[in-house]
Amino acid sequence: MDTAKLKAYMAQEHEQRAMLESLLNRLSDLNEIGAALSSERDINHLLESILVAAKRITNADAGTLYLVDAEKQVLTFEILHNDSLNIRMGGTSGNPIPFYPIALYHDGKPNLAMVVSYSVLRGETVNIPDAYIAEGFDFSGTKNFDSKTGYQSRSFLAVPLRNHEQEIIGVLQLINAIDATTGGVKQFSKDDQQLLESLASQAAIALSNRRLIQQLEVLFESLISLINTAIDDKSPYTGGHCERVPALTMMLAEAANRAKTGTLKDFNLTDKDRYELKIAGLLHDCGKITTPVHVVDKSTKLQTIYDRIHLIDTRFEVLKRDAEIEMFKGGKTNAEYEEAVHRLDEDREFLRHCNIGSEKMQDGDIDRVKLIAKYQWHNERGEQADFLNAEEIENLTIRAGTLTAAEREIINHHINVTIKMLEALPWPNHLKRVPEYAGGHHERMDGKGYPKGLTRDQMSIQARVMGIADIFEALTAKDRPYKEGKTLTESLSILGKFKENGHIDPDLFDVFIREKVYLTYAQQFLKPEQIDMVDERRIPGYMP
Structure with a gap:
């Protein structure tokens, strides 16, 4: 073998070794990325990590991640990055994406003119070397963007995100693969495509799992809210x-x-x-x-289904009636009658105040309740009885609040x-x-x-x-x-x-x-x- 052939052979072997080493490094990156995605809890961080990882392993200059809105049958822009133009939109950037969603159907017909909608509807990867000479897709929007920004969107790679149930939940679209040696734009290689498809598979599962966990958390918190609503509404x-x-x-x-x-x-x-x-x-x-x-609803000391202070009011009226009858019979003078009525009115107001329970009762107040309790009256059966029964005394002598022990x-x-x-x-x-x-x-x-x-x-x-x-x-x-x-x-x-x-x-x-x-x-x-x-x-x- 002459010297020239030997050099060519060695150069080719070196190039293959470098390519293999690069591929191994990218595979190692892919494994690390997969582990990182599976541990991410925040949806926005997760989506951003997916796009950043996709650009990293393919050395892409720009990219967009879309999610499928099955109800509206559109693709929504979630994350958009462009390194050359220093654009960061969506995700954690705080910058909203101003573009309208991409319709998956027009008048009931599938929208196959857009690369990303085609990828979703057909469930296929789309790899386009040069958008400016490609046929079969509508790149008018892309060219309009380029004319306004001076950017050149050449190579495209779109990969659908398919979850563990084989449902397509989104699509990754990368733009302009950058040649590491020259810095120029090149086509996305087969290795790029295979690596991105592997990442898309891991990303879709991580995203689906995060969404499922999030949905379960929302359901769990909704059930808690349901319990709390029942408690508060009681x-x-x-x-x-x-x-x-x-x-x-x-x-x-x-x-x-x-x-x-x-x-x-x-x-x-x-x-x-x-x-x-x-x-x-x-x-x-x-x-x-x-x-x-x-x-829970006991607002006064004597409240059950209703506030029983009104029953005690009635008893006071009975005692006042009895005092009036006694006066007419000659058992009391008018002055004694008025004094008795005045005392009963004061006792009634005192018990009403005790019933509220807004202030701590003193020992003297408790003694006064017990003294009033010994008044005699004729109950609804005509029997002579103590003015307050034991349960009423217990409630009216609660020292603080409205609840018994x-x-x-x-x-x-x-x-x-x-x-x-x-x-x-x-x-x-x-x-x-x-x-x-x-x-x-x-x-x-x-x-x-x-x-x-x-x-x-x-x-x-x-x-x-x-x-x-x-x-x-x-x-x-x-x-x-x-x-x-x-x-x-x-x-x-x-x-x-x-x-x-x-x-x-x-x-x-x-x-x-x-x-x-x-x-x-x-x-x-x-x-x-x-x-x-x-x-x-x-x-x-x-x-x-």
């Missing part, structure tokens, strides 16, 4: 609670996430953590679906039901802690809460966050049956005392004030008259 007084607590929970969690000092400096939320906490917040009161409405226990039982319901669900790994977060919002830092009597060290930060959110929402809620929504100053003063007595997490409370989470929440959910000027220096227990 009572006009708690409507919105299941919406407001999760919102406030996330506000405080994000504020804690920003903390750079103190015990919260190592608290960091990932997107998965946020989603887990969001779901826990949405489900924190799911057990209330079993709570009787008459207990038994009724309070019924309300409190919702958290046991919540935990039982949530622990029965087969949670995936990224949602494993939902029962713990949701089930801990009535625990206290000093271990005196319920249902498990956990202490601060036994609770996650997320559960402690939810505890503060639940209390503050209740204090400021404007739809409770037994009270008006408190102002910010009133609510923060109470919350500060809760910090001092070991009820809530002290560090989270300070973040709640310092980061003005309370104000962000108030501006979104409270009435203007509740949003007063807060002097943070006077909030009990607050450490700036």
Whole structure:
């Protein structure tokens, strides 16, 4: 073999070796890309990653990713990149794509004139060396774009995205394969085509899986919303609670996430953590679906199906009638009669006030209720009886609020039901802690809460966050049956005392004030008259 042939042979062998090495590198890239695509959770990031990967393994200058809108029978522009023109549209760029969708059919006939619609309708790859001399496709739009921008769209490669059910869900179109040696535009090679077809297959499956997961998440959250709607609609007084607590929970969690000092400096939320906490917040009161409405809606101490204070009003009228009869019979003077009526009217107003339950009852008030209870009257059967029965006394002497101890226990039982319901669900790994977060919002830092009597060290930060959110929402809620929504100053003063007595997490409370989470929440959910000027220096227990 002469020298010239030997050199030619060696050059050819070197070129083949370089081509093989390049192909192996691209195959390795393809494997890495496939792994990356399968782990991407965000749809926009995923779509962008698909296009970037497609351009990378084929060394393409530009590309567009379209998705099929089966209902409208069009291809929608999702991502558009052009390196030479420095164009980034769609996806995470924040720049909208101004082009109209591409119709797959015109008047019921398949649109085979466009490369991408042809690729979708025929389910085939389209590889065009030079659009300016190609026949069979309409490149008028492309040439119009080129004339306006000075770009030259020459080589085209369009590959349909086919999912695991063999449905075509989109199409990748690349433009202008760049020669790595000369920098000029060349045709997409067979290797380019095969690599892109492999990528398209992986991308379609990754996209379908992400869409399926997203659809399942939407379905799951819709079912949660359905439960919360049923809970809130059971009572006009708690409507919105299941919406407001999760919102406030996330506000405080994000504020804690920003903390750079103190015990919260190592608290960091990932997107998965946020989603887990969001779901826990949405489900924190799911057990209330079993709570009787008459207990939830008990707006006064004597309310059952109706407010029984009116029955007691009737009894007072009977006593006043009896006093009047006694006066006519000569058993009472007119002055004694008027004094008796005045006393009965005062007692009636007193019991009406007790029935509201808006203020904490003192020992003297309780004694007065018991004294009135001993009045004698003739009931509807004509029998002499005590003015109040034991059940009425129990209700009217409730020290705070409108619920008896038994009724309070019924309300409190919702958290046991919540935990039982949530622990029965087969949670995936990224949602494993939902029962713990949701089930801990009535625990206290000093271990005196319920249902498990956990202490601060036994609770996650997320559960402690939810505890503060639940209390503050209740204090400021404007739809409770037994009270008006408190102002910010009133609510923060109470919350500060809760910090001092070991009820809530002290560090989270300070973040709640310092980061003005309370104000962000108030501006979104409270009435203007509740949003007063807060002097943070006077909030009990607050450490700036």
